[in-house]
Amino acid sequence: MNETDVIIIGGGTGGYATALRAAALGLRVVLAERELIGGTCLHRGCIPSKAMLHAAELVDGIAEARERWGVQASVAAVDWAALTATRDDIVARNHTGVEGHLTQAGVQVVRGTARLTGPRTVRIEGAGEPSGEPDGEFTARRGIVLATGSRPRLLPGLTPDGRRVVTSDDALFAPGLPRSVLVLGGGAIGVEYASLHRSMGAEVTLVEAADRLLPLEDADVSRHLARGLKKRGIAVRTGSTLVDTELLEDGIRATLRTPRGEHVVVEAERLLVAVGRVPVTDGLDLAAAGPATDGRGYVPPADWSRLETAVPGVHVVGDLLPPPSLGLAHASFAEALLVAETLAGIPSPPVDYATVPRVTYSAPQTASVGLTEDQARAGGRAVAVNTMPLTATAKGMVHGRGGIVKVVAAVDGAGGDRGLPCSNEVESLGKTGEVLGVHLVGPHVSEMIAESQLIVGWDAEPSDVARHLHAHPTLSEAVGEAFLTLAGRGLHQH
Numbered sequence: 001m002n003e004t005d006v007i008i009i010g011g012g013t014g015g016y017a018t019a020l021r022a023a024a025l026g027l028r029v030v031l032a033e034r035e036l037i038g039g040t041c042l043h044r045g046c047i048p049s050k051a052m053l054h055a056a057e058l059v060d061g062i063a064e065a066r067e068r069w070g071v072q073a074s075v076a077a078v079d080w081a082a083l084t085a086t087r088d089d090i091v092a093r094n095h096t097g098v099e100g101h102l103t104q105a106g107v108q109v110v111r112g113t114a115r116l117t118g119p120r121t122v123r124i125e126g127a128g129e130p131s132g133e134p135d136g137e138f139t140a141r142r143g144i145v146l147a148t149g150s151r152p153r154l155l156p157g158l159t160p161d162g163r164r165v166v167t168s169d170d171a172l173f174a175p176g177l178p179r180s181v182l183v184l185g186g187g188a189i190g191v192e193y194a195s196l197h198r199s200m201g202a203e204v205t206l207v208e209a210a211d212r213l214l215p216l217e218d219a220d221v222s223r224h225l226a227r228g229l230k231k232r233g234i235a236v237r238t239g240s241t242l243v244d245t246e247l248l249e250d251g252i253r254a255t256l257r258t259p260r261g262e263h264v265v266v267e268a269e270r271l272l273v274a275v276g277r278v279p280v281t282d283g284l285d286l287a288a289a290g291p292a293t294d295g296r297g298y299v300p301p302a303d304w305s306r307l308e309t310a311v312p313g314v315h316v317v318g319d320l321l322p323p324p325s326l327g328l329a330h331a332s333f334a335e336a337l338l339v340a341e342t343l344a345g346i347p348s349p350p351v352d353y354a355t356v357p358r359v360t361y362s363a364p365q366t367a368s369v370g371l372t373e374d375q376a377r378a379g380g381r382a383v384a385v386n387t388m389p390l391t392a393t394a395k396g397m398v399h400g401r402g403g404i405v406k407v408v409a410a411v412d413g414a415g416g417d418r419g420l421p422c423s424n425e426v427e428s429l430g431k432t433g434e435v436l437g438v439h440l441v442g443p444h445v446s447e448m449i450a451e452s453q454l455i456v457g458w459d460a461e462p463s464d465v466a467r468h469l470h471a472h473p474t475l476s477e478a479v480g481e482a483f484l485t486l487a488g489r490g491l492h493q494h
């Protein structure tokens, strides 16, 4: 029997980050991982997809150079082997880096599939091979952390074959990208992969069952995103469902039902299923320790302030958690800090999910934090809303790719529940209170959202922000200007 302080099952972002923080706080940690440290995000998710989206942006930049700036350039070809080698090198260097951090921190990484055998005991199958790691049963004196993550949700009758029907697990790892693709699901994965394939020259149809893309984001974000994707030649079909799929020799033939009830047939070389993810608990033997799954397979904590299940000492992080957790790598980092600090017995603030930024790395990008306008109004708040086009700034014109900054702020005192086109109306509405949400669409907004997450997280008001100037000329000026207007001091926005 191997005794330790903490056993973590799953070495993705949630699991490895819990291990690093717990070890830094002096706890002895065993981390069980059956595949590769880094999990979904590093090997099949965030990092390879963002590496390729960066390459896609460069391809788009060549078209812009030619069309707007007179640069006589064109893309002769994309050398797939070179592109994927760079991507794989980035992943490999990150992988080595994370493994190095774990070694330095003194975390004992055990390769194998773990299952619970009791509220404080775990069996790791395959441990002991090939390199003499201790085999078998481990006991945790402080607690166990479940961090087994998620996998793509599949639809009946659409079994991935790695060629004609794929998920995000294999879409980027085939020998090349298809000439045409039907993307099913207009969430973050569907939007990013549709954008990537289009940049690389594919014909893309993006099908979303809800009446808008990114249905959880602000309606204006969905509208501007759809407009930007359509402008790039992507066929966006919202409010549509897949009613039939026929496998062809070299592709698929899909029948879609449109919002009007019509049937439309689309043929494509590949169907990418991106309709969400489901938690992974199979083989964990949760019943042996006690924590239960909910109806959707998530492991809900009994105490969100400690992310602890109904079984004392058994904690959960990452994609295994139901909403309000967000299925995002950086949310899992925050959860990891909380759980490691809780296990170490030091005070730790609960995760404030309302201030976790949400970014989609498509072209155009979207980035948001806090409440959407509809959520703020549904919560009974009187709100002031100001929307500033990025192209109202000089740098926005330089980029020439549209975009918006939308700020939703509370209104204290007199005033009503209505939109706010200009600064004079702020005064007639009353004083604006704290900023409830910020929503960005356009180039580079993934990097611009950081200040807004502090603004929302620190309950700042537009007048607090308006005191601080933004460098000129930058895209961020549009954010500054949106707040200046809400504070009644607008310069360029009338």
Ligand SMILES: Cc1cc2nc3c(=O)[nH]c(=O)nc-3n(C[C@H](O)[C@H](O)[C@H](O)COP(=O)(O)OP(=O)(O)OC[C@H]3O[C@@H](n4cnc5c(N)ncnc54)[C@H](O)[C@@H]3O)c2cc1C
Binding pocket: 009, 010, 011, 012, 013, 014, 015, 032, 033, 034, 035, 036, 037, 038, 039, 040, 041, 042, 044, 045, 046, 047, 049, 050, 112, 113, 114, 115, 147, 148, 149, 150, 168, 189, 280, 283, 284, 317, 318, 319, 320, 327, 328, 329, 330, 331, 332
């Ligand atoms: C295509 C794609 C793109 C994404 N892009 C982003 C992004 O840009 N930004 C962002 O914030 N998030 C992104 N995400 C989401 C992000 O990847 C997840 O939120 C994150 O990986 C969750 O981490 P996790 O530790 O909970 O689970 P995972 O990363 O899934 O890790 C779980 C680990 O547990 C291991 N495991 C499972 N069962 C056992 C067992 N019984 N024994 C031992 N090991 C086990 C698995 O092998 C795996 O390595 C993306 C996801 C996808 C699919």
Ligand SMILES: NC(=O)c1ccc[n+]([C@@H]2O[C@H](COP(=O)([O-])OP(=O)(O)OC[C@H]3O[C@@H](n4cnc5c(N)ncnc54)[C@H](O)[C@@H]3O)[C@@H](O)[C@H]2O)c1
Binding pocket: 155, 184, 185, 186, 187, 188, 189, 190, 192, 207, 208, 209, 210, 214, 215, 240, 241, 242, 274, 275, 276, 277, 326, 327, 328, 358, 359, 360, 361
């Ligand atoms: N940039 C990022 O942060 C990023 C990128 C990729 C993935 N992720 C995370 O990975 C997870 C999975 O992403 P996802 O996009 O697969 O899931 P998702 O749940 O965000 O989106 C799935 C979409 O598919 C739609 N849908 C469901 N069934 C459908 C059907 N039969 N036909 C048409 N549409 C259907 C849903 O309405 C939804 O809009 C999420 O937690 C996401 O946040 C994050």
